[in-house]
Amino acid sequence: xxxxxxxxxxxxxxxxxxxxxxxxxxxxxxxxxxxxxxxxxxxxxxxxxxxxxxxxxxxxxxxxxxxxxxxxxxxxxxxxxxxxxxxxxxxxxxxxxxxxxxxxxxxxxxxxxxxxxxxxxxxxxxxxxxxxxxxxxxxxxxxxxxxxxxxxxxxxxxxxxxxxxxxxxxxxxxxxxxxxxxxxxxxxxxxxxxxxxxxxxxxxxxxxxxxxxxxxxxxxxxxxxxxxxxxxxxxxxxxxxxxxxxxxxxxxxxxxxxxxxxxxxxxxxxxxxxxxxxxxxxxxxxxxxxxxxxxxxxxxxxxxxxxxxxxxxxxxxxxxxxxxxxxxxxxxxxxxxxxxxxxxxxxxxxxxxxxxxxxxxxxxxxxxxxxxxxxxxxxxxxxxxxxxxxxxxxxxxxxxxxxxxxxxxxxxxxxxxxxxxxxxxx
Numbered sequence: 001x002x003x004x005x006x007x008x009x010x011x012x013x014x015x016x017x018x019x020x021x022x023x024x025x026x027x028x029x030x031x032x033x034x035x036x037x038x039x040x041x042x043x044x045x046x047x048x049x050x051x052x053x054x055x056x057x058x059x060x061x062x063x064x065x066x067x068x069x070x071x072x073x074x075x076x077x078x079x080x081x082x083x084x085x086x087x088x089x090x091x092x093x094x095x096x097x098x099x100x101x102x103x104x105x106x107x108x109x110x111x112x113x114x115x116x117x118x119x120x121x122x123x124x125x126x127x128x129x130x131x132x133x134x135x136x137x138x139x140x141x142x143x144x145x146x147x148x149x150x151x152x153x154x155x156x157x158x159x160x161x162x163x164x165x166x167x168x169x170x171x172x173x174x175x176x177x178x179x180x181x182x183x184x185x186x187x188x189x190x191x192x193x194x195x196x197x198x199x200x201x202x203x204x205x206x207x208x209x210x211x212x213x214x215x216x217x218x219x220x221x222x223x224x225x226x227x228x229x230x231x232x233x234x235x236x237x238x239x240x241x242x243x244x245x246x247x248x249x250x251x252x253x254x255x256x257x258x259x260x261x262x263x264x265x266x267x268x269x270x271x272x273x274x275x276x277x278x279x280x281x282x283x284x285x286x287x288x289x290x291x292x293x294x295x296x297x298x299x300x301x302x303x304x305x306x307x308x309x310x311x312x313x314x315x316x317x318x319x320x321x322x323x324x325x326x327x328x329x330x331x332x333x334x335x336x337x338x339x340x341x342x343x344x345x346x347x348x349x350x351x352x353x354x355x356x357x358x359x360x361x362x363x364x365x366x367x368x369x370x371x372x373x374x375x376x377x378x379x380x381x382x383x384x385x386x387x388x389x390x391x392x393x394x395x396x397x398x399x400x401x402x403x404x405x406x407x408x409x410x411x412x413x414x415x416x417x418x419x420x421x422x423x424x425x426x
Contacts, residue, residue, distance in 0.1 A: 005008060103127045111380050112387030115342040118386075119334070129344040133318075136351040141311045143358050148307065150300040230267055237270040244278050249290055252297040262296060291423050302422055309418040317414045318343050324406055328399050329389050342388055346381060353377045 028035060055061070056068040066075045092279055103126040106114050114126060230238070238257070257263040279290075295302040316339065324341040353373050360369060385403075386396045 002324060015354055071384075099125060103132065107132075108380075110387075111384035113343050115338070115388050116386070118341050119338050125372050129348070132348045133344040133351075136348045136355070137311055137314065139305070140351040140355045140358075143355050145307055147358050149152045150304050218376060234267040234271045237273060240273065240275050240278060241270040244289065245293065246283065246290070249293045252293050256293075256296055266296075288350060288423065291426055294426055295423065302426055305422045305426055306418055309421045310415075313414040313418040313421075314347075316417075317410055318347065320410055321407060324403060324410075328402065329391075330365075332390065342384075349380060350377060 052340070054063045056063050056071065058073040059068060059071040061068055061070040063069070063075070103114065106117075106126070115129075117123070117126065118129065229275060238253070242253060246252060253266070256266060322336060322340040322343045325342065326336055328336070329339070353376075357370055357373055360366075382396065382400050384392075385400055386393065389396070391399070
């Protein structure tokens with residue numbers, strides 16, 4: 001009898017390919033008949049009887065199945081060629097298989113049922129709530145960041161500033177600088193400050209005339225949204241404010257004063273601040289003032305940093321929302337972890353809906369689709385509360401309104417917290 005046809009009576013007890021006998025190539029599962037490729041059947045999970053006792057390589061305990069009953073490590077072997085190892089590593093990282101479609105189907109078609117299944121400890125057929133929340137939130141904020149196109153750097157370059165807006169040490173007052181620039185003659189090839197000033201004033205007058213406003217009088221320069229000139233009090237206030245700034249932020253201040261609305265706001269803010277107030281400022285206050293100057297100078301970069309902080313802020317919002325659920329739904333008594341699972345499921349559905357809203361094209365005739373999805377999300381939330389907590393329709397509606405109001409407050413606090421993080425660490 002050939003060696004390949006001999007009955008398999010010996011106990012291999014090894015997983016080294018060089019020591020495997022030839023009959024391993026035709027092994028079949030005794031339970032389902034599937035072809036065996038390892039110690040366990042990949043279809044039904046039954047262990048091959050030709051193996052002796054299998055010890056877990058992680059903790060040393062005896063294994064009776066594909067997973068160790070002590071530490072939970074599976075029976076996968078990564079001491080193989082690189083491509084199957086990479087494929088299995090990716091599959092283990094994003095392991096969803098049929099549970100993904102089953103979970104999403106139950107999550108959308110039966111509001112609150114998936115949370116009920118987890119409360120009754122029926123978890124193996126579905127994806128974990130944390131994994132659902134994690135991937136949907138990452139997908140939503142990634143799509144949101146791609147949909148918002150923010151330029152880099154400050155909105156105004158400020159390479160050359162009009163003479164009547166210079167407020168540095170030793171600079172002339174705005175009106176005097178304007179008159180001095182107007183009295184000079186422009187050079188042959190290079191444009192002087194007077195030419196730039198006249199062009200800017202002319203553009204401001206043309207814009208004012210186009211908007212139907214009265215043209216400014218000849219008493220001094222005027223730009224849309226900018227004060228006619230810096231008063232003596234504003235000039236002195238800016239000089240006092242410059243004293244607490246380093247050289248880099250002093251340059252930022254000069255550029256910020258070029259911007260119509262921001263320059264007007266800064267001049268009005270520092271006008272009435274006495275010099276003693278700056279002397280009493282501590283290091284932390286000076287740090288916040290410097291951070292605020294950076295944010296005003298580069299608002300688009302600050303907005304981008306705020307968007308990057310939103311996922312963390314929304315994740316920190318979850319435990320507080322679960323606490324609200326526990327307070328409002330005292331009976332029937334549930335553990336805090338159950339309310340947290342319900343909160344993750346609700347936010348998962350919300351992230352998926354808002355992701356679809358961001359990806360919706362602006363097609364004429366389909367403007368109703370966005371409001372319809374928002375309305376469907378509100379109805380879904382009501383049905384999920386009613387099913388999971390088992391209250392009547394009227395009581396659920398009352399608690400629904402309370403939760404909506406309190407959640408709006410929490411959401412506002414989360415957004416402000418993300419902005420505060422930008423102010424501290426920008």
